[in-house]
Amino acid sequence: MADVATVVLTGIGLFFFLAGTAGLMRFPDTFSRLHALTKADNLGLGFIALGVAFQAATWREVALLALIWALALLAAGTVSQLVARAALGEEETR
Amino acid sequence: MTFVLDAVLCALILGVAAATIAGHGVFRAIVFFIVYGLLVAVGWVRLGAVDVALAEAAIGAGLTGVLFLAAYGRLGREGAGGDAPAPAHLPAAMAGLGVTCALGWAWSALPLPDRPGPQLAEALPMSGVENPVTAVLLNFRAWDTLLESVVLLAALTGLWMLTRDAAWGGRIGLPQHVRPDGVMAGFGRVLPPLGLLVGVYLVYIGADRPGGAFQGGTVLAAVGLVAALAGAVRPPRIGATRWRAALVAGPLVFLLAGLAGAALGAGFLTLPPQIAGAALFAIEVALAASIAVTLAFLVLGPPEETITR
Known part of the structure; x- marks a missing residue:
């Protein structure tokens, strides 16, 4: 049962990563590429962490996975804001 | 699979x-x-x-x-950001190829070591720590690690020598402009406490489990850099005495521990078992502090702003 949950959830997570990567490569400008990358990848990482959590032996491991996801969210959100701001500055000076 | x-x-x-x-x-x-x-x-x-x-x-x-x-x-x-023409890369490429060939030769020609080596298991109880990697780095092969920490210091000295005379005495690195309520300012307040916890934990746990001065020190350096980039702390001035003391603390404590070994009759940088545990802990803490400060200063670079005297 836990294995089924892991396979299904990490499968969904991988699909989101695939979608995010497709968006990164196909979308026309910096802002929509950032949108695809951060939104899809954050969701994908969340699903993968959730899937892996079903294999965890202790609650401590589940908490660590949740912490990793939260930190990745924080970093990705901040970095995408900074990249977007830099791109905005470049566009204005053009 | x-x-x-x-x-x-x-x-x-x-x-x-x-x-x-x-x-x-x-x-x-x-x-x-x-x-x-x-x-x-x-x-x-x-x-x-x-x-x-x-x-x-x-x-x-x-x-x-x-x-x-x-x-x-x-x-x-x-204004020097352009790519060099291909022939300029040739010596570097040849050197890289030479290193690859030498490594390939060493891999095929040298005998495989026993792992982890029976002597190590025998010597580990006398090293003062439980983690065999830390025992090798800070005790059995202390020379290598001492020289590594001095190399880091020499790198920073070399970087600081590039400071323009007009900027000497200023705050190190570029002046940072951060919007007070912006994303980066918030990030620079949320992440450092957590990073500080992880860094100190890595240094502390190094005696028994994976971790140690280099890994923990690097995390602490990153904490300082995030705080500096977010404008939460201002980088110190290049000549500040207490920061210079932090830079040399690691090699200095390492040398003192080595001298203590010599004074106790075990020989320079050979730590006798009765002081090994305490000495290694002191070295680890001092080394982590020095590594953190040195690495953070290396990334920030020399002072760039001309100061008015």
Whole structure:
């Protein structure tokens, strides 16, 4: 049962990563590429962490996975804001 | 299944390594280099060398990557950011090829060591720590680690020698402009407490489990850098005495412990078992502080703003 949950959830997570990567490569400008990358990848990482959590032996491991996801969210959100701001500055000076 | 994972990992490492050195564009090469470091760190985890993986991820990918990015940004500001023509890379390529051939020869010609070596298991109880990697780094092969810490100090000295006379005495690095209520300012307040906890934990746990002065020190350096980039703290002035003391604390404590070993009759840098535990802890803490400050200062660079006297 836990294995089924892991396979299904990490499968969904991988699909989101695939979608995010497709968006990164196909979308026309910096802002929509950032949108695809951060939104899809954050969701994908969340699903993968959730899937892996079903294999965890202790609650401590589940908490660590949740912490990793939260930190990745924080970093990705901040970095995408900074990249977007830099791109905005470049566009204005053009 | 694990074979497939390892095969894919190896292919990824080789592919990213090729992408780092082939193709054009310095920025592209730096990004691939960082990805390469992270993949190699995963490879070290697969080999069970968690200490090396931590060091590779923190120093090889993280810190070296940031240093490269800082250098790239500086080249752009100085107007020297263009790519060199292909022939200029030839000596470096030849040197790289030579190192690869030498490593390949060493791999095939040298005998494989017993792992982890029966002598190590025998000597470990006398080292003062439980983690065999820390025992080798700080006790059995203390010379190497002492010289490494001095090399870091020499690198920073070399960097500081590039300071313009007009900027000497100013705050190190570029002045940071951060919007007080912006995203970066918030990030710089949320992350450092957590990073501080992780860094101190890595230094402390190094005696018994994977971790140690280099890994923990690098995390602490990153904490300082995030806080500085977010404007939460201002970098110190280049001549500040207490920061200079922090820079030399690690090598100094290391040397003092080595002298204590000599005074107790065991020989220079040979720690007798009765003081080994305490000495190693002192070395680890002082070394972590020095590594953190040195690495953070290396990334920030020399002072750039001309100060008015």
